[in-house]
Amino acid sequence: xxxxxxxxxxxxxAEPGSNGVVFTxxxxxxxxxxEDPNAAGMFFNIKLExxxxxxxxxxxxxxxxxxxxxxxxxxxxxxxxxxxxxxFCGGGALxxxxxxxxxxxxxxxxxxxxxxxxxxxxxxxxxxAVGTGMISSIKDVxxxxxxxxxxxxxxxxxxxYDRNFKVYKNLYASxxxxxxxxxxxxxxxxxxxxxxxxxxxxxxxxxxxxxxxxTAIAFVILQTKYWAxxxxxxxxxxxxxxxxxxxxxxxxx
Numbered sequence: 001x002x003x004x005x006x007x008x009x010x011x012x013x014a015e016p017g018s019n020g021v022v023f024t025x026x027x028x029x030x031x032x033x034x035e036d037p038n039a040a041g042m043f044f045n046i047k048l049e050x051x052x053x054x055x056x057x058x059x060x061x062x063x064x065x066x067x068x069x070x071x072x073x074x075x076x077x078x079x080x081x082x083x084x085x086x087x088f089c090g091g092g093a094l095x096x097x098x099x100x101x102x103x104x105x106x107x108x109x110x111x112x113x114x115x116x117x118x119x120x121x122x123x124x125x126x127x128x129a130v131g132t133g134m135i136s137s138i139k140d141v142x143x144x145x146x147x148x149x150x151x152x153x154x155x156x157x158x159x160x161y162d163r164n165f166k167v168y169k170n171l172y173a174s175x176x177x178x179x180x181x182x183x184x185x186x187x188x189x190x191x192x193x194x195x196x197x198x199x200x201x202x203x204x205x206x207x208x209x210x211x212x213x214x215t216a217i218a219f220v221i222l223q224t225k226y227w228a229x230x231x232x233x234x235x236x237x238x239x240x241x242x243x244x245x246x247x248x249x250x251x252x253x
Contacts, residue, residue, distance in 0.1 A: 014057040017160035023062035033073040038179035085109035103151040111147035
């Protein structure tokens, strides 16, 4: 059984909103719409009756919530106009259920082209064609890559997704300090492994542990001061907008 076919089948069994389970996909920190290398993923609101179908669907919904958050911030930038529809590319766009969830959460039409998993190569080929004169203008490329399928948002799912999206954003605000506290834990684990490899005796290990503990504490303090001094950084800053454009190539302006 194909893993992605199984994913599509499973998420269809769960109700929209995953019975209140919310997943945050910050498994490697985050860059947009907030920049925080300490942010981490989590499943929130798990209960005894929570099943794997809700957990799996919540992962897909969590990724789509993050797309909505980025678009929400991007809409505030006056210089960039985002159309009512977005184009979804990559392997995830092969799943009809995933596309429908994205449309429902964004409350926008989601367009999918033919072979969306290969659209990066198609774009590269189109640029080469324009550069070599095979295609007269970059504006003509759009005619060659039409939308194959358009997914319309289901108004019946708007209320539950608006509710979960509010919780999704609150989870970062409520746990930002917790992420900072826990960031030093992996550092100490690496130090312990290093000491074991070096074969240091108990006294040396104690001295090194104290030294590295103080270093870790200083690191956390410096990071706290750094972020405290950057409260004014928002998604409207040019740097973050560039990051956003790199992360979400399927939004066409």
